[in-house]
Amino acid sequence: MNISERVKKDCCGCSACMNSCPRDCIKMTPDKDGFLYPEVCEVLCVECNKCVKVCPVLNEDTPANKPKAYLVKNRNKELRKTSTSGGFFAAAAKYVLSEGGVVFGVGFDDNFNVRHSYIENIKDIKKFNRSKYVQSEVGHNYRKVKEFLRDGRKVLFSGTPCQVEALLNYLGEDPDDLYTMDIICKGVPSPKFWKKYLSWHKKKSGKDIREVRFREKTYGYGSTTMRVVYSDGTEYDEPYDVDPMLQFYSKEMISRPSCYDCKSKGKHRRSSFTAGDYWYVSGAAPRMDDGIGVSQVLVNNEKAAAAFEEIKKYLDVEPLDFDKDSAINGGMMVTSAKPNPRREEMYADLDNMSMGALQRKYFPATFKLKNRIKRKIRPVMYNMGLLKIYKKSMRKRQSTKSSKR
Structure with a gap:
C-alpha cells in the first residue's frame, strides 16, 4: 500500500496537524470526494514532527x-424540541457560559457550509443545536481554544471523537478549565455530497434556502426527518428513507473512508462527556419517554463528574448501568460501520449524475407505489397518536430482546 492510499484509509481530517504546525506549512485540501486531507508545503517544513505527535490516528x-x-x-x-436528542449539550453550554466561559460547536455559515466556531452568549446556542450530518471544517479553532484557556476562561468544546482526541493531543494535556464533549458517531458524510444536495434543493424548488434542520422531530423523537425551509417560508419535510441526504448516509455510502475503521471509538474515552441518542428509553426508563427527546450521557472522569453536578439543575436525570447500557445501546459507540459495497461506484457517478438520478439508480424502491402510500399514511398515523405507540412498542421490544442476549 503506498502512502496516499494509507492516508486515504486512516486520516480522519481532524486538522490537528494544521493547527500544530509552527510554520503554517500545512493546509487542509479537499480530495475528489470532498473530504479534507493535509497538504504539506515541503519548502517551509522544518521536520519538527509536531504534526505527527498530535495525530489521533498515530x-x-x-x-x-x-x-x-x-x-x-x-x-x-422548547429548547429540547429544537435539539436533536435530549438537549444535554445546551445544558452543558449554559453552565460553562454562566461561568464566563466560551462554547465551541458546529454550525452553518451563510452558505450552509458546516464549520466549527464559538459563542459567548447563551442566546446564540441555537446556532449549534441539532446534528449536522456533514464533516465539519475545524479550521484553526484548536488554537482559539488554547488562547481562551490561556486567558483563564472555561471552555466547552464539542465535536466528533477524533476531533476531541485531536484537541487534547494538540494541547498536550486536559486542562482543568476545559470540558470536552464527543458524540456517539456513526460517520461523517462528504461536504461535496452535501453541496450537491443543497444545489438539488435550489434547482428543484427554484428558491433559496433559509434554514436546514437535520433530525427534525416532525413525527416525534423516534422518526428522523429532514426539513428544509425555503426563502418564501415553504417547507420540504421528508423522512430518512426518502430524503437523499439521510438515505445515502444511513446506507453507508457517503461517510469518510476512515470512519469505517475508526480509531476513536470505544466505551472508554478521554473526553469529559460522551453524548448520543438512547433509542430504547421505553424499556429502560419509561417515565423519561415523552416523545420529545432524550440523551444518553457518559460522564468520563472526576472533573466531568463535578461539572455534571452543576449541569444537573437544568436536567431530568435517570442513572443507567454502564455495562448493560453499552450492550443495549452502545453498538455505534464501539463498532465502526461497514461501507456499502456500492460506495465507490456511487462516488464515481457523483459528478456525472443529478441527485434524482443517483437516488433512482441506488434506491429505486423509494419511488415504488407502496412506499409512496406508506409516506402518505405516516402523517395520519402521527396525528392520531398511532405512530408514537408503534415506535414505542418497537423500541421496547428491541430493548427487551437486546437485554436477554
Missing part, C-alpha cells in the same frame, strides 16, 4: 476509566 490513547452512564433530558421543552 497516537492512540485509551484511558482505563469506567464512565458513569445517565439518561437525561433538558427541562426546557
